[in-house]
Amino acid sequence: MTLTADMPSRFVLAAPPPGFAADPYPHLAALREHAPLCAQPDGSWIVSRYDDVREVLTDAERFSSDKQVDFRPKFGDSPLYEHHTMSLVFNDAPYHTRVRKLLAPFFAAQTLRRLQDRVAQMVDELLDRAADRGTLDIVGEFAIAVPLNLVGDLLGVPREEREPLREWANLILGGLDPQRTPEQLAAGNRAVEDFKAYLRELIRWKRAHPAQAQDTDILWALIQSHDAGSGLSELEIIHNSIFMLNAGHDTTASLIANGIDLLLRHPDQCARLAADPTLMRTAIEEMLRAESPLQFGNRRSRVPLTLAGEQLPAGTFLHVAIAAANRDPRVFADPDRFDVGRDPNRHLAFGHGAHFCAGNAVARMEANIAFTQLLARFPGLVRAGPTVRAERTRFRVIERLPVRLC
Numbered sequence: 001m002t003l004t005a006d007m008p009s010r011f012v013l014a015a016p017p018p019g020f021a022a023d024p025y026p027h028l029a030a031l032r033e034h035a036p037l038c039a040q041p042d043g044s045w046i047v048s049r050y051d052d053v054r055e056v057l058t059d060a061e062r063f064s065s066d067k068q069v070d071f072r073p074k075f076g077d078s079p080l081y082e083h084h085t086m087s088l089v090f091n092d093a094p095y096h097t098r099v100r101k102l103l104a105p106f107f108a109a110q111t112l113r114r115l116q117d118r119v120a121q122m123v124d125e126l127l128d129r130a131a132d133r134g135t136l137d138i139v140g141e142f143a144i145a146v147p148l149n150l151v152g153d154l155l156g157v158p159r160e161e162r163e164p165l166r167e168w169a170n171l172i173l174g175g176l177d178p179q180r181t182p183e184q185l186a187a188g189n190r191a192v193e194d195f196k197a198y199l200r201e202l203i204r205w206k207r208a209h210p211a212q213a214q215d216t217d218i219l220w221a222l223i224q225s226h227d228a229g230s231g232l233s234e235l236e237i238i239h240n241s242i243f244m245l246n247a248g249h250d251t252t253a254s255l256i257a258n259g260i261d262l263l264l265r266h267p268d269q270c271a272r273l274a275a276d277p278t279l280m281r282t283a284i285e286e287m288l289r290a291e292s293p294l295q296f297g298n299r300r301s302r303v304p305l306t307l308a309g310e311q312l313p314a315g316t317f318l319h320v321a322i323a324a325a326n327r328d329p330r331v332f333a334d335p336d337r338f339d340v341g342r343d344p345n346r347h348l349a350f351g352h353g354a355h356f357c358a359g360n361a362v363a364r365m366e367a368n369i370a371f372t373q374l375l376a377r378f379p380g381l382v383r384a385g386p387t388v389r390a391e392r393t394r395f396r397v398i399e400r401l402p403v404r405l406c
Helices: 025-034 050-058 068-075 079-086 095-107 109-133 139-143 145-154 163-174 182-208 218-227 234-265 267-275 277-290 360-377
Strands: 037-039 045-047 135-137 296-301 305-307 310-312 317-321 398-400 402-404
Touching: 025 317, 045 050, 050 296, 050 305, 050 317, 068 079, 068 296, 079 182, 079 234, 095 109, 095 218, 095 234, 109 135, 109 139, 109 145, 109 360, 135 139, 139 145, 139 234, 139 360, 139 398, 145 163, 145 234, 145 360, 163 182, 163 234, 182 218, 182 234, 218 234, 234 267, 234 277, 234 360, 234 398, 267 277, 267 360, 277 360
Parallel strands: 045 317
Antiparallel strands: 037 045, 135 402, 296 317, 305 310
16 A cells, blocks of 8 residues: 555554555655655654755754664663664764764775775675676675675674674664564674674784784774773774674665666666766765665654644654655656766765764775676676565665676
């Protein structure tokens, strides 16, 4: 069932209609046009128009990212609660400012230049192996492998120890979706504890082997700042390392997988991009707009305010529909059309304001190299099976996408 003008208020994010994960955009369009501020049964609201979404994301004075109050009913006193309330993304200043400042050098332009050759070599190796088979699972064998290994390198995680990271990340990030069973939450809590135990052991190893550290080892730099008395506590280091590993590979993997899916669904645009690689920058921005890896963010109002014509009290929880905003016809001409040359493109896929994604330049660089080298070697790649999507609402996730290389 797709929402229509006479029933937008029926949409409940915690219990979306059948087929929502496969194609949420008709539902989001109905919300945006007929219920731009949609009340939810628990007293929260969905914000869906571009200008309103951007306002909420930008104004840190009136809208808080802190989740200590919001996550307590869902997670209780649990490892998931501890993790998510200590992560950079779910905090306000001054904690958010302090952590972001410590991480800033690792996302600087000079660091990206050092990483480019490493990513290019990694992509070539993945494509060499795929060429021998003639097929490629875009998700498991490509989209996840590239960012997971890069973030692993940045944090100094030994390559032979990275296998569990993907599963831990899925379980921890999955806990953020509006609807989770007790079994899923229990699995997420176990994943946090397993991840913490692993990182504690890795930190002990790094302290015992300091000569092995490299200048792009974020974890070692955070340990050194802690030991010098000017950085984060060890628990803060652990949870923000988990956050970087999870967010750094999950959203970039979704960008790459969703981008390939878009190109396969729009062969004319795929051919256009393969023929003119100078379009790669605008193509990646269009992928981010059309299939935002993060579909819903959230904030809580600090003060009474008016939003989308509604008076809201202080403490109102807002589900920020980034995916709806990125297809708002008030901002984007023909918004449901995928156009690799779209420019300008003021999408909000990386957020806006103080919480604008710190790793956006890394993600863009990885995607640029991945798409450029894939299309250069296999411009005629075709689908070898259906796109299988996860039943998730907060994130736009593909679980499997097989292609034939040609």
